[in-house]
Each structure stands twice: as structure tokens, then as C-alpha cells.
Amino acid sequence: MGITVEGATKSFGDFQALNDVSxxxxxxxxxxxxxxxxxxxxxxxxxxxxxxxxxxGRVLIDDEDVSKKPTQKREVGFVFQHYAAFxxxxxxxxxxxxxxxxxxxxxxxxxxxxxxxxxxxxxxxxDRYPSQLSGGQRQRMALARALAVEPxxxxxxxxxxxxxxxxxxxxxxxxxxxxxxxxxxxxxxTHDQEEAMDVxxxxxxMNEGRVEQSGSADELYEQPATEFVMSFVGEVNRLGExxxxxxxxxxxxxxxDGAEEAMVQRIVALGFEIRVxxxxxxxxxxxxxxxxxxxxxxxxxxxxxxxxxxxxxxxFNGDVPSSDGHGASTPHSPPDDDDAEVSAAV
Amino acid sequence: MRATSSARSRxxxxxxxxxxxxxxxxxxxxxxxxKTFEHGLAPPIDAITSPDGLHAxxxxxxxxxxxxxxxxxxxxxxxxxxxxxxxKGNAVIDAxxxxxxxxxxxxxxxxxxxxxxxxxxxGPSLSEAGIKVLFSVPGMVLASVFVSLPFVVRETVxxxxxxxxEQEQAASTLGANAWQTFWRVTLPAIRWGVAYGxxxxxxxxxxxxxAVSIVSGQISGETETLPLFxxxxxxxxxTAGAFGASVVLAxxxxxxxxxxxxxxxxxxx
Numbered sequence: 001m002g003i004t005v006e007g008a009t010k011s012f013g014d015f016q017a018l019n020d021v022s023x024x025x026x027x028x029x030x031x032x033x034x035x036x037x038x039x040x041x042x043x044x045x046x047x048x049x050x051x052x053x054x055x056x057g058r059v060l061i062d063d064e065d066v067s068k069k070p071t072q073k074r075e076v077g078f079v080f081q082h083y084a085a086f087x088x089x090x091x092x093x094x095x096x097x098x099x100x101x102x103x104x105x106x107x108x109x110x111x112x113x114x115x116x117x118x119x120x121x122x123x124x125x126x127d128r129y130p131s132q133l134s135g136g137q138r139q140r141m142a143l144a145r146a147l148a149v150e151p152x153x154x155x156x157x158x159x160x161x162x163x164x165x166x167x168x169x170x171x172x173x174x175x176x177x178x179x180x181x182x183x184x185x186x187x188x189x190t191h192d193q194e195e196a197m198d199v200x201x202x203x204x205x206m207n208e209g210r211v212e213q214s215g216s217a218d219e220l221y222e223q224p225a226t227e228f229v230m231s232f233v234g235e236v237n238r239l240g241e242x243x244x245x246x247x248x249x250x251x252x253x254x255x256x257d258g259a260e261e262a263m264v265q266r267i268v269a270l271g272f273e274i275r276v277x278x279x280x281x282x283x284x285x286x287x288x289x290x291x292x293x294x295x296x297x298x299x300x301x302x303x304x305x306x307x308x309x310x311x312x313x314x315x316f317n318g319d320v321p322s323s324d325g326h327g328a329s330t331p332h333s334p335p336d337d338d339d340a341e342v343s344a345a346v
Numbered sequence: 347m348r349a350t351s352s353a354r355s356r357x358x359x360x361x362x363x364x365x366x367x368x369x370x371x372x373x374x375x376x377x378x379x380x381k382t383f384e385h386g387l388a389p390p391i392d393a394i395t396s397p398d399g400l401h402a403x404x405x406x407x408x409x410x411x412x413x414x415x416x417x418x419x420x421x422x423x424x425x426x427x428x429x430x431x432x433x434k435g436n437a438v439i440d441a442x443x444x445x446x447x448x449x450x451x452x453x454x455x456x457x458x459x460x461x462x463x464x465x466x467x468x469g470p471s472l473s474e475a476g477i478k479v480l481f482s483v484p485g486m487v488l489a490s491v492f493v494s495l496p497f498v499v500r501e502t503v504x505x506x507x508x509x510x511x512e513q514e515q516a517a518s519t520l521g522a523n524a525w526q527t528f529w530r531v532t533l534p535a536i537r538w539g540v541a542y543g544x545x546x547x548x549x550x551x552x553x554x555x556x557a558v559s560i561v562s563g564q565i566s567g568e569t570e571t572l573p574l575f576x577x578x579x580x581x582x583x584x585t586a587g588a589f590g591a592s593v594v595l596a597x598x599x600x601x602x603x604x605x606x607x608x609x610x611x612x613x614x615x
Binding site for chain 1: 515517518519520521523526531534535
């Protein structure tokens with residue numbers, strides 16, 4: 001049940017939400033649509049579900065053009081950021097909704113609902129109303145409701161966006177495991193790159209209504225196709241037209257050819273990782289990611305003058321990635337072509 | 347010191363509020379009840395169990411039975427149109443719906459009289475077809491529907507806006523068509539708002555005087571609703587009859603208001 005979108009365009013008044021977007025999501029995969037707000041990722045997801053009508057382009061589910069099909073006939077499971085729980089129904093009734101619409105008989109519905117409540121760990125809460133559940137429980141109920149009807153594809157729109165950090169982490173681990181068990185083709189929308197990399201096998205990075213790049217997390221990180229991907233997926237320092245990852249910055253105490261003079265501005269200890277902020281001679285602010293051991297060896301202190309050598313530098317001319325020099329601080333893993341299952345026409 | 351002065355001002359405000367309500371609302375009502383039963387139960391009961399009185403009561407309830415369902419269906423449909431289907435004409439529809447609030451019922455009655463009268467646009471062709479609107483039940487229903495039209499719309503619109511569209515979208519992703527979504531998701535979600543509108547509509551239809559008095563011709567035992575009956579008894583110096591019917595009307599109104607409060611409490615819970 002792969003999903004293909006071809007040349008999707010959509011405008012809301014003057015705002016172009018989707019500008020000739022094409023994606024290809026293979027059967028059984030777990031794909032993240034990643035991008036800042038306003039990038040068109042939610043609109044794309046809603047168009048796949050039929051909740052938005054495209055101005056142009058096609059949506060294919062399992063090679064069938066569903067562009068003209070109404071939502072209720074597309075057999076998609078959809079999970080909303082704010083749960084969209086049926087407030088006047090109990091947890092049981094919420095999960096049973098799609099089955100009642102399909103006119104299943106009572107015993108079968110009851111069996112299926114309890115099976116799903118077990119799956120989402122809400123067994124004891126069948127008679128509660130959504131208002132009596134926590135955010136995480138509500139979202140798991142919404143997921144059970146979407147899965148009850150055995151959808152062809154599962155679409156999640158910022159599913160953990162309204163939850164606090166701890167619950168978020170638990171739920172995303174849980175979602176990944178669930179996907180490993182069910183193998184239903186899943187697309188989920190997020191603006192959180194860490195979440196996308198943690199959960200999804202493939203990522204589609206969107207910006208301003210276009211697909212910037214798609215591929216595995218490694219590919220996006222190691223071979224970003226555009227400036228946007230470079231700065232959105234992972235941390236980055238900008239040095240004029242060049243970009244460098246903070247962990248690719250080598251800090252030396254002695255003057256060195258090709259290294260830039262910099263002053264240590266601030267040292268922030270974030271557990272194992274140390275964030276050291278510098279200001280360069282021309283006023284540019286950059287930072288380096290060091291380990292605790294590296295920091296202790298260098299004995300850095302605020303106000304000190306040091307020499308920075310950027311390791312792997314990337315610059316983008318006409319959106320063609322080019323590598324320049326190789327830093328020794330991180331091993332460079334070659335891109336794995338087998339992971340690049342998501343292809344995107346930009 | 348501060349606590350005492352704030353307590354004092356609180357009691358002052360309460361006394362003022364209750365006093366105001368007593369003078370303006372409670373005193374006249376108490377007076378009606380007192381006057382009605384001043385000479386025992388018999389005179390008012392005789393008055394309202396007279397054939398004309400009973401007929402007036404039945405006719406009033408008939409108005410409620412027809413006008414309230416009509417305005418409920420229209421009101422919910424209209425609210426859905428206003429909230430769920432954004433359209434330039436919505437502002438115009440919204441303004442038109444408020445007309446019955448703005449126009450005096452007497453004027454509404456007169457305009458219906460002109461439209462359906464022998465000189466009106468619709469009157470002649472309808473009477474040729476054998477349909478009598480003025481001085482009969484159809485005209486009175488039209489007047490009742492007109493004056494009570496805005497309540498369900500006005501109560502339903504904010505509730506619809508508040509519930510948003512996500513639950514409806516969720517229903518459609520689960521396979522529900524528009525009709526199933528309305529009955530199983532939208533209507534249950536807005537039910538207390540609609541019920542509140544129904545109660546207000548009922549109270550308004552029961553009490554309507556001006557518009558109905560003009561289109562009905564006030565024929566005793568034929569086109570006389572309870573408020574019209576009260577007015578006629580009063581004009582004919584039959585105070586016992588007037589008061590008795592008034593009490594019945596007041597009790598009906600109080601029952602609907604009580605129902606409204608019960609519903610409101612349920613909504614809050």
C-alpha cells in the first residue's frame with residue numbers, strides 16, 4: 001500500500017502551501033514529513049487523507065488514483081495533533097466508531113475494541129470519557145480508533161506535538177515498535193528533527209511548500225542537498241558562504257595556519273556534551289561541540305584566545321552539495337544507497 | 347477593616363439586585379397569583395375550562411408543536427451553513443436572521459397581513475387555491491415562526507464554532523459519510539446549545555401576542571391563543587378569566603424556564 005503524490009499544488013488565498021510536490025512512500029515504511037511550520041507538511045498529509053482538495057496533482061494509494069475519492073472512502077487512519085476525541089463518547093465508543101459505521105456486529109466490535117485497547121495499554125479505561133484521560137492516553141485512544149478499521153495507511157499529524165517531553169519520548173519509542181509489529185504504511189508529520197530521525201526510516205524535508213530533500217537520516221545529515229537541509233537537520237555554524245557542524249570544529253591553543261583566531265565567550269556544560277561559544281575576529285559567533293574529556297585537556301576558560309579549524313566544510317552553489325576537506329573529529333560514514341527508498345522530485 | 351467593608355458592599359449589591367428584581371419582576375407575578383385566587387379556586391378554573399379557554403390553550407400548544415420543530419430544523423441547518431460553509435453571503439444571512447429581534451411583533455403581523463391579505467401579493471392566488479392564511483391557523487403559524495426564528499440559530503452558532511471541525515474530520519477518516527457524521531458526532535456535540543435554543547423558542551411562541559393578534563383576527567374559540575384570550579377577558583372586565591389564563595400561561599413559561607436551567611446545569615457539568 002505505497003503512497004505516491006505527483007505534482008501536488010495547493011494555495012490558500014495568496015499563500016502557496018504546496019508548490020509542485022512529489023513524494024513516493026514505499027509500502028510498509030515509516031516516513032516522516034519534516035519541516036518548519038508553514039512548510040506545507042500538514043497540508044500534504046491532509047491532502048493524502050482527502051481532508052484538503054488539491055488545486056493540481058494526484059494522490060495515489062496502492063497505485064490507485066484517489067484524488068477524486070472522498071475521505072471516508074480512502075481507508076486512511078488519521079491521528080490529529082489535538083486528538084480530535086469524540087468528547088460525548090467513552091473510550092470504548094470512540095474506538096468502536098469506525099466499526100459501527102461499517103456495521104460490524106456487537107460481539108465482534110467488542111472483541112476488536114478490547115484487543116486494540118490492550119495494544120495501546122488502555123484496557124482498564126474503556127468506560128472513561130476523553131476528558132478523564134491524560135494527553136498521552138487520549139492520543140493512544142485516537143491511535144487505537146484509527147487502527148480499529150485496519151486502514152491501508154496511517155497518517156499522523158504532529159501526533160506528539162501537544163504532549164510534554166517525557167510522554168513524547170515514550171510515545172515515539174512505542175510508535176516505532178507498533179510499526180514494527182503492524183507494518184502498516186505510515187507517514188507522520190513533525191517539526192522536530194530529532195523526533196523524525198528517532199522514529200522514521202525515511203525522511204522528507206519540506207520548506208516553503210517544496211520538498212528540499214528526502215532520504216534516510218544519515219543521508220540527510222551527511223549529504224544535505226541544500227543549505228536549508230544542512231541547517232534544519234542537525235546543528236550548524238555559518239562561516240560566510242560555508243557551513244560546518246559544531247562537532248567538526250577543532251579547537252587548538254597554538255596558532256596554526258588556516259585556523260581562525262577566536263575568543264571563548266561562554267562554556268555551557270550539558271552533561272557529557274560541552275557547548276563552547278566563540279566570537280571570531282569579524283564578530284561572527286560560532287560554537288563547537290566538545291566532550292568533557294576534550295574540554296579538560298584544553299583547559300579552556302572564558303575570554304581565552306584560541307584557534308579554530310573547521311573540519312568538514314560544506315558550501316552550496318546552485319544547491320549542489322560539495323565537500324571540502326575532511327575533519328578527523330568525526331568518522332564519515334558513506335551514504336547507504338539501500339536506505340534511500342524515498343525519492344523526491346523537487 | 348477591608349474584609350468588613352468588602353462584605354458590606356457585597357451585601358449592599360445583593361440587596362440592590364434582589365430589590366430591583368422584586369419590584370420589577372416578582373411583585374407583578376405575585377400580584378397575578380394573588381388576584382387569581384383571591385376568591386378561591388373556582389372562578390379561575392371555570393374561566394380556563396370554558397370552551398373558549400380550553401380552545402385557546404390547545405391552540406397555543408399547537409403553535410408550539412408546529413413552530414418549534416420547524417425553527418429547530420431550520421436553525422440547526424442555518425447555523426451549519428453559517429459556521430461550516432464560509433461564503434460572502436453569510437453576513438447578509440446573519441443580519442436577516444436577526445430581523446425578528448429588531449422589528450416589533452406588531453409590524454411583523456402587519457407585514458404578513460399585507461402580504462397575505464386580499465390586496466397582497468400572495469393573498470389572491472392562495473385564496474383561489476382554497477388556502478386561507480389570514481384569520482386562521484396557517485397565518486398564526488407563520489407569525490409564530492417569524493417571531494421565534496433567531497433563537498436556535500443564535501444558540502447553536504457559538505457551540506458549533508467552539509467544537510471546531512476536527513471531530514467531524516476524524517469521523518470522515520473513519521468512514522462516516524456526511525449524514526452519519528452529523529447524527530453521530532456533530533449533533534451530540536451541540537445538543538445542549540440546540541436544546542437551549544428550543545426552550546427559548548418555546549417560551550417565545552407561547553407568549554407571542556402582537557403579530558398573532560393581527561393575523562388571527564382574534565375570533566374566540568377559533569383563532570384565539572392563550573395570550574389573546576387573556577387580553578380579551580381583561581378588556582371584557584372578566585378579571586377572573588384573565589387572571590386564571592394568565593396563571594396558566596405563567597406556569598407554562600416557568601416550566602420551560604426551569605427546563606432551561608436544568609439543561610444549563612447539565613451543560614456545565
